[in-house]
Amino acid sequence: MPMAGNVRRVTQLGRVRGLRGVARLTRRRPPVDLSHHARSPLGSSVVDCVVYRDGVRVHDGGGDPAEAVERMRHKGSGFLWLGLHEPTDEEFAGIADLFHLHPLAVEDAVEAHQRPKVERYGETLFAVFKTVRHVEREEFAAGGEVVSTGEIMVFAGEDFVVTVRHGRHGSLGPVREHLESQPARLAKGPSAVLHGIADHVVDDILHVIEELEADIEQIEAEVFAENGTRVEPGRIYPLKRELLELRRAVVPLGHPLHLLAARPYPVVAAEIRPYFRDVSDHVSRATEQISAFDDLLNSILQAHLARIRVAQNEDLRKITAWAAIVAVPTMVCGVYGMNFDPMPELPWRYGYGLALGVIAAACLTLHRGFKRNGWL
CATH class of the missing domain: 1.20.5 (Single alpha-helices involved in coiled-coils or other helix-helix interfaces)
Structure with a gap:
């Protein structure tokens, strides 16, 4: 018993x-709110709406976020990845109600123009990444930008990821395909998606840095070429301006990535945190390269201006030498052009030829002297 x-x-x-x-x-x-706000039309802002269960893509909801979340939470597993592109306030209102997003984060996501950051609102993480793209040299030569920037906002919760993209580049399609090819990694949940986006953004930054390095090397070769003084300084200043824009996108990103790697956020799985540390190291390397490029551009600009000053001094010496040579016949002809009667050699038969000979001899002597001293 x-x-x-x-x-x-x-x-x-x-x-x-x-x-x-x-x-x-x-x-x-929490139970899903299926009110009219949660089902408000999203228009053309929806890029993709997919549910992942055990790292595998499933088709729950048929593209309706509210229905997909309802079925997913009813089954008790998986997470939703909703991708949006430049939604309006009305289009994003239903999503904010559905996932209980903080109004401040929602305002930042819709308005854009934010600096890279990571903020926590309850159990939801809100991350902002700056995307960059290198403009082709043909567009740059036509007066366009060297670096074009955009933004990606990420809301990461326990069972959802909402990405909001601003700009014409920075598509997350390659990130989605790469993660779907690694189900074991995607099974870690929203933190795997957050890391994939951060890694993709940093990889694009490193690619842009490589392209900028090629542009800087080309200008450096032109400046130090034999005819380097013909390079317009206007080609160097846009590079410095766009390098500053790239710095604004990269430098603030280091601190949020360090927080994601070191601080135990509930949304970030412990197995994913070391991967954020690796991305943070890449950002540190990119920051160092940007600083080095800025110093190199300053040196190139100073060297270019110095070469221009040297060329101007050489031109000034040549002008001065020729002016001195021309001054001899000008002086002699000016003296004999005063037409005074009692002037030497005027009655002499060979006086005209002697005057021309003296002028020619003086000019040749001055020319040889300037040539020997490097003035001509």
């Missing part, structure tokens, strides 16, 4: 723990 009592107590304890587990699951996954 005592044994039977123990069995009953163990059975009751298991039921209690099971009920507690159900209650905990219920607290973590």
Whole structure:
């Protein structure tokens, strides 16, 4: 009988723990609000709406975020990845209600023009990344920008990821395809998507830095070429301006990535944090390269201006030498052009030829002297 009592107590304890587990699951996954706000039309801003379960893409909801979340939470597993492109306030209002997003973060996501950052609102992380793209040299030569920037906002919760992209580049299609090819990694949940986006953004930054390095090397070769003084300084200043824009996108990104790697956020899985540390190291390397490029452009600009000053001095010396040579016949002809009667050699038969000979000899002597001293 005592044994039977123990069995009953163990059975009751298991039921209690099971009920507690159900209650905990219920607290973590609140019921979905299927009001008209949650079902407000998203228009053309939706890029993709997919549910992932165990790292595999499933088709729940048929593209309707509210229905997809309802089915996903009813099954008790998986997460939703909703991608948007430049949604309006009306289009994003239903999504904000559906996932209980903070109004401040929603305002930042819709308005854009934010600096890179990571903020926590309750159990939701809000991250901002600056995307960059290198403009082709043909466009740059036509007066366009060297670096074009955009933004990606990420809302990461326990069972959802909402990405909001601003700009004509920075598509997340390659990120989605890469993650879907690694189901074990994608099974880690929204933090795997957050890391994939951060890694993709930093890879694009490194690619832009490589392209900028090629542009800087080309200008450096032209400046130090034999005819380097013909390079317009207007080609160097746009590079410095766009390098400053790139610095604004890269330097502030280091601190948020360090927080994601070091601070235990509930949304970020422990297995994913070391990957953020690797991305943070890449950002540090990019920051160092940008600083080095800025110093190199300053040196190139100073060297170019110095070569221009040297060329101007050489031109000034040549002008001065020729002016000195021309001054000899000007002086002699000016003296004999005063037409005074008692002037030397005027009555002499060979006076005209002697005057021309003296002029020619003086000019040749001055020319040889300037040539020997490098003035001509």
